[in-house]
Amino acid sequence: MKKILLFLYVLSFSVQAQKTIQKTKNILVLYSDDQSYNTLRILGNKEIYTPNLDKLAQQGVTFTQAHVMGGHQGAVCIPSRVMMLTGRYVNRLPGDGGILPDSIISLPEILQQKGYTTFHTGKWHSDKASYNRLFKTGDNIFFGGMHFPGDGGQDHPSVYHYDSTGEYPKSKNWHSDTFSSELYADAAITFLNSKKAKTNPFYCYVAFTSPHDPRTPPKKYVDMYPPEKISLPPNFLTQHPFDNGDLNVRDENLIAHPRTEADVKREIALYYGMISEMDAQVGRILETLDKAGLRENTIIVFAGDNGLAVGQHGLVGKQSLYEHSIRVPLIISGPGLRRNVRSDAFAYLSDISPTLYDYLNVAPPKTIEAKSLLPVLYDPSKTIRSSIYNVYGHWSRSIKTKDGFKLIVYNVRGKLTSQLFNLKKDPWEMHDLAEHKEFAGKIEELRRLLKKEMTAAYDDLNIDLPDWGRKPNQKSYGS
Numbered sequence: 001m002k003k004i005l006l007f008l009y010v011l012s013f014s015v016q017a018q019k020t021i022q023k024t025k026n027i028l029v030l031y032s033d034d035q036s037y038n039t040l041r042i043l044g045n046k047e048i049y050t051p052n053l054d055k056l057a058q059q060g061v062t063f064t065q066a067h068v069m070g071g072h073q074g075a076v077c078i079p080s081r082v083m084m085l086t087g088r089y090v091n092r093l094p095g096d097g098g099i100l101p102d103s104i105i106s107l108p109e110i111l112q113q114k115g116y117t118t119f120h121t122g123k124w125h126s127d128k129a130s131y132n133r134l135f136k137t138g139d140n141i142f143f144g145g146m147h148f149p150g151d152g153g154q155d156h157p158s159v160y161h162y163d164s165t166g167e168y169p170k171s172k173n174w175h176s177d178t179f180s181s182e183l184y185a186d187a188a189i190t191f192l193n194s195k196k197a198k199t200n201p202f203y204c205y206v207a208f209t210s211p212h213d214p215r216t217p218p219k220k221y222v223d224m225y226p227p228e229k230i231s232l233p234p235n236f237l238t239q240h241p242f243d244n245g246d247l248n249v250r251d252e253n254l255i256a257h258p259r260t261e262a263d264v265k266r267e268i269a270l271y272y273g274m275i276s277e278m279d280a281q282v283g284r285i286l287e288t289l290d291k292a293g294l295r296e297n298t299i300i301v302f303a304g305d306n307g308l309a310v311g312q313h314g315l316v317g318k319q320s321l322y323e324h325s326i327r328v329p330l331i332i333s334g335p336g337l338r339r340n341v342r343s344d345a346f347a348y349l350s351d352i353s354p355t356l357y358d359y360l361n362v363a364p365p366k367t368i369e370a371k372s373l374l375p376v377l378y379d380p381s382k383t384i385r386s387s388i389y390n391v392y393g394h395w396s397r398s399i400k401t402k403d404g405f406k407l408i409v410y411n412v413r414g415k416l417t418s419q420l421f422n423l424k425k426d427p428w429e430m431h432d433l434a435e436h437k438e439f440a441g442k443i444e445e446l447r448r449l450l451k452k453e454m455t456a457a458y459d460d461l462n463i464d465l466p467d468w469g470r471k472p473n474q475k476s477y478g479s
Contacts, residue, residue: 024335025201026298027111027356028289030282031084032275033077033123033146033212034318035304037066037327039275047231048272049224052283053331056302058340060333061377066347067326068306069457070391072096074249074319075145078125080305080349081207085134087353087368090391091458100130105365107353108134108203114362117200121187122180122207132166135205137196139187140176143168146212147180153214154180154274179218181210185281189288198292206285211274211308213254221273227265230272233324235428236264237314244320245395245412245469251317264311271310299334299359301352313429321390321398321408322429332377334359343380346388346402347373369458389453394461395469399450407446411469418443 038045042054043064069090071079079090082097085106094101108118120138124131125145141160152158157180160168176183188206191197197204238258240247255263282302289295307325309315318325330347332355333339350370357364358372371384383402390398400406404424410417420433420443433439451463462468 024297024299024360025116026197026294027203027360028285028298028300029084029203029205029352030285030300030302031081031122031205031207032278032302032304032329033207033209034306034308035211035275035329036307036310036324037064037304037329038324039211039272040329043329047225047229049276050279052279052286053302053329056282056286056300056333057331060300060331060340061338061380062342063330063332063345063347063373063376064342065344065388066303066328066330066349067388067390068328068349069389070321070326071306072391072393074246074251074317075125076306076318076325076392077123077145077212081123082126083348083350083370084303084305084352085205087350087357087364087370089350089369089457091460092369097126100126100134102130102133103367105367106134107356108205110357110362110365111201111203112136115201117196117202118205119188119191119197119202120205120207121191122184122205123209124207128166128168131168132164135162137191138162139190140183141168142180142209147209147214149214152176154209154216157183157209159183179277181208181278181281184208185284188285192285192288192292192294197294208278208281210278211271213251215267215270215274217270217273217277221277222270224276225269225272227262227269230265230268232261232264233268233310233312233428235312235430236261237312240314242417243412243415244410245393246319249317249319251319252315254316259311259314259316267316268310271308296335299332299337299356301356302329302331303349303352304328304330305349319392321392321396323423323427326390326398332373337377338380341380343376343382345373345376345380345383346385347376348388351384387449387453389450389457389459391457391459397450397454397459397461397463399446399453401446401449405442405446407443407450409447409450409463411463411467414467414469416466420446 041048041050042057068080079093079097086104118135120135121140123142147154147157152175156175158175306318308318309324312324351373354370354372358374375382387401395412396410398408406421408419418434421429
């Protein structure tokens with residue numbers, strides 16, 4: 001009887017939701033940079049302050065198992081952002097997403113055909129040639145991966161106004177005296193208050209560069225987090241126990257080797273300060289949406305492009321396949337959707353575009369490869385996939401399943417390494433079970449599943465070959 005009542009409730013909710021969704025036209029995407037999944041107060045981190053994101057979570061569905069699929073090089077944010085916009089998988093992005101050819105069709109392009117205004121502010125880490133194809137207006141645009149200190153940093157970001165010619169010559173570049181997150185929020189607020197936003201359906205994409213380094217939050221947010229009051233993560237290590245293939249990438253040299261407790265606490269404090277400052281800007285944007293009378297017909301997506309270690313496993317960056325680097329926050333809130341609920345359904349950032357197509361009842365292009373999360377938004381107990389596959393570089397792959405087991409395999413300069421974790425008992429990935437004989441069968445089972453998922457995700461690296469990690473395989477990157 002309980003199951004029947006639950007089914008009728010979900011069916012009734014879905015029917016009512018569809019009626020409400022029919023009135024919804026606008027999309028607001030808020031995308032953070034290097035924000036790990038465990039940096040929201042509402043999800044249990046009591047040392048961080050994120051009141052506006054917490055409020056958004058109370059107004060929508062929060063995915064606690066959202067992932068970036070990965071990348072083949074250190075700047076994982078490049079494929080992440082393109083996967084989100086196109087619904088493609090990482091192995092099918094030319095140059096890992098650095099170039100977005102017109103053969104790969106994005107959600108903003110489809111919506112333009114439906115009469116939408118497409119607006120962007122903030123970070124664009126793909127080629128300039130594709131930018132104006134996706135966005136017909138924008139402001140305070142940053143072309144690049146990070147605000148390097150020598151080029152103004154986060155305090156004086158180097159940006160462009162929208163150029164209708166699409167050329168964006170260096171002579172038109174300018175430095176702002178407004179902190180990056182506030183600058184991007186300012187542009188979004190101006191757009192949301194415009195006549196165009198109030199009279200035309202829109203796709204508004206706000207791509208923050210926080211909390212990516214340089215982590216230089218304004219003093220107010222520095223003072224919020226005294227380093228001595230910051231807790232070390234349980235999986236803090238002074239150094240990674242073996243060569244994972246990218247121990248000398250730029251991110252890993254932001255603090256000294258070996259890691260010290262003091263350095264890691266200071267880095268986490270600055271990380272939290274950057275997130276809290278960005279959270280305040282999210283609050284300004286959402287308040288504008290409300291005051292402009294646009295909230296009742298706008299679906300809002302907040303997500304991080306990838307995670308970050310910040311001292312976990314002896315690492316600082318995101319160039320690994322541990323949970324801290326592949327899992328991200330994901331909140332979806334909008335008319336007709338459930339409120340203040342969480343789902344542990346496995347999701348990828350590439351699922352965002354198919355979800356929005358589904359939500360708006362717009363036919364997706366044939367280039368879509370990911371899956372819609374709309375069934376989960378109606379019923380958070382549902383799932384759309386039973387495992388998560390991840391890629392980093394040409395030397396590491398991972399697979400995890402709903403029973404909590406996760407396998408990571410490496411081939412770094414000819415040295416084969418495997419790690420096996422039981423995430424339900426060991427969520428911080430501190431106890432490697434790979435050398436325990438009783439788990440040999442589980443490892444073999446997960447290797448078979450990994451190979452199957454690699455094939456499904458167009459990854460033609462052959463992990464059965466003894467030299468599979470020695471050189472990159474580019475065959476699967478085509479359109």
